[in-house]
Amino acid sequence: MKVIAIGNIGKAPTPEQRQQIMPREVPATLKLYLDGKIEQFWFRQDKPGVVFLMNVESLEQAKATVEALPLVTDGFATYELMQVGPLAPLGMLIQGK
Structure with a gap:
């Protein structure tokens, strides 16, 4: 899951x-x-913070992973999590679908 x-x-x-x-x-x-849990990472350009593309088994695993980071445990950071996947409507463009 991404x-x-x-x-x-x-x-x-x-x-x-x-x-x-x-x-x-x-x-x-x-x-x-x-370990492969963070696939890509970026520094935010709009304000302080980072964005991770994570490869995890569940949203719960993603939450537990980021909540264990020192900036979170020390009370300086929080994370918003969003599950993403393939752009399914593109399948309509394939002939015969």
Whole structure:
């Protein structure tokens, strides 16, 4: 299942807090990428946060995965989750369907 996880920074960490959190956040995110749970990731251009394209078994697994990240556990970030899939109406364009 593909899930888009849209991260929002509720309250920005102070520079001191950022120095404590990011050395945990970045490796945790990289591990999820290397484990295949995060397929792609981007930095938001409209405001602070990230967007992940996740490859998971369920929305519950996606939720548990992002909620374990340090920025979330420390109260700085939240994620909106959205299940996505193939653009099914394109099948109508295939002859015989």
